[in-house]
Amino acid sequence: MLISPQLARDTLADLTKDCGLPLAPDELIPGKGDFLDHGHILIGDVAVRGYKDKGRWKYDDRDIRRAGQTLAAVTVDHGDVVEAQVPSRRYFDDRASYEDWNRADWGRTLNYWIYDAARRSRRRDASEAYDDFVSDVWSSRYTIGAHGLPGQLTFDELISFYGERTVAGTRPLKLLTWSGTHWVLPRAYADMLDRWQERDRALAEQARICTGCRRRGSRCAWRTTTANGYVTLCPACSGEAFQAYTGDLQGVAYSSLRRTHRADEYLCCLCRESRASIWDHCHDHGYVRGPVCASCNTFEGKGVAFLRRNGSVQHLLGCRGCRERRTLPRRFHLEVALDHLEEVERHGRCRHRPHAYRGEYVHGVHRITLSCHAHASTSRWTRETTVAEAADMVRAFVDSALSSAPVG
Template sequence: MLISPQLARDILADLTRDCGLPLDAGELIPKKGDFLDHGYVFIGDVAVRGYKDKGRWKYDDRDIRRAGQALAAVRVDHTDVVEAQVPSRRYFDDRESFGNWDQADWRRSLNYWIYAAARRSRHRDIADAYDDFDSDVWSSRYQLGAHGLPGQLTREELISSHGERTVAGTRPFELLTWSGTHWVLPRAYADMLDRSQKRDRALAEQARICTGCQQHGDRYAWRTPTASGYVTLCPACSGKTFQPYKGHLQGLAYSSLRRLHRADEYLCCLCRASRASIWDHCHEHGYVRGPVCASCNTFEGKGVAFLRRGGSVQHLLECQGCREGDTLPRRFHVDVVLAHLEGTERHGRCRHRPHAYRSEYVHGVHRITLYCHAHASTSKWTKEVTVAEAADLVRVLVKSALAGASAS
């Protein structure tokens, strides 16, 4: 029987009431993207599959009970311990580890949290934090002290800042103990985390294989949302499975379209590689732009980065109201200004492209701050752009995009 995450959490908490491990059953409450990797949540070393049912994630109660029984059976002997391998620079200095950064690795997670807590302990204000980015993070300030932690970090500070962090539904820092020479964990617990890590990696590897042609892809690249959860389809198999969108619904109101057509019958009209999940539409004029996947829909909110993506402006102009008015939705106007200033403004004779960001809007004027990374001492300056000037820049961009589309 499929049950809600809240009920699954309560059942697991009841089954593990006498468990010797510090648990956090709240990990069963899914967050955005939790099931994207392989479709499972790990509770201990048991993989619990997530099922999409009527637009909501649920669990099979048998999987929850199996996970709870497995955790309840773990016997933690605090005298039988193994070295936790933290803190260790190896997980950061080893360049090979960066190539596998997407793999489950509980030791690397612990190391990352420990050094993050050390940086937070060292730098309490924003100015110091920015200075730290330009310094050597492995300087003497982060050498291990007599207490076994980097810098001036204490165990109390570590627990305060990262004690609620979880691995496989457990809180590892509560079991971490200082032996006087190194940090240790109960052997039974470390072994359980090793089994969980191995199974997590195996599931992630399997999820990269296209279910249509068995070709192996990159992490997330071919994961496609469906009504029952994620599936893995390469662009070629997606193209065979889902219809390409040809703009044949241009000019239809979104309010009427969603009752007549399903977006997930089409390929995403932006990336043309994944199955679409929603109908993208203009919130100002109410017209449909086309079917898009969840990833592209999220990327549309990235402002300047989205506008620089090939075909993005043409996609926004699938709205009939925007095309007729030679404009874009107002939320993109400042982004157009930022992109324009980054392309035309320079710090004196510097050839480097500056970074522009909106700092304030006062009485019809956008005050834009520009920052040049090549000049540390005099790196910032401002430009003022009126609403009318911003509209003119948008109009120029739109006409250029429409002319380019006509020429092709």
């Protein structure tokens, strides 16, 4: 029987109430994207699969009970300990790639917490100059003291910053102990974290494999959502499995379309690599633009970064209202104005492009601050742009996009 995340949490908490592990059953309440990596939540070294049912994530009651019984049986001998290998620089000297940083690694996570807490602790000292705040974490001020932590960090401060953070659905700082010479963890717990690490990595590796052709992709690159959860399909297999969108529904009112046509029958019309999950539509005019995947839908909120992506402006102009009025949705107007000011404004004779910041908006006027990184200490100035001026910039931007769009 499938049960809600709330019931799963309560069931696990009840089954493990006498467990010696510092469990965090709330990990079963999924956040956005929690199932993206491999479709499971790990509590300790036990993986619990998530199931999509009527648009909501749920768990199998049998899986939750099995996990609870397994974890409840774990005994923790606080007299049998192993060195925790913290704090240690080696995790940061490896120059790990972004992908490596996102692999399950409990040692790297604990070390990050400790050194970040050391930085944050220093910033609490009002007598420190700002330049000291941003200094290298590996400077002499962060050497390990007699208390076993970097700089002036105390264990109480570490707990205040990271005591509720979790690894493998547990709170490791609750079992971390100072022996007088090094930090230790109960052996049974450290062994469990090792098993969690291997299990999580194995699941993530399996999730890279296309279910169609068995090719291996990069982390999460080919994960696509379906009515039943995530699957892994490479662009070629997605192209074969889902129909390409030809634009035949552009200009149709979203309110009349969403109940009669399924977006997930199509390939995303923006990236053309993943299965679409929603109908993208203009919130200003109510017209459909096309089916998009969750990733592209999220990227649309990135403002100018989205506008600079190939085909993005033409996609927005798939809204009949925007195209006829030669405009873009209102939420893009200030973004276009900021980009325009960065293009035309300069600090004196400096040739460097400045950076424009959102400022106050009062009575139809945007007060925008600009700064030049080449003259950081002296170059900050403001420009006022009215709503009408921003609309004119958008119209010019759209005209340029339409004139450069490929014919047909």
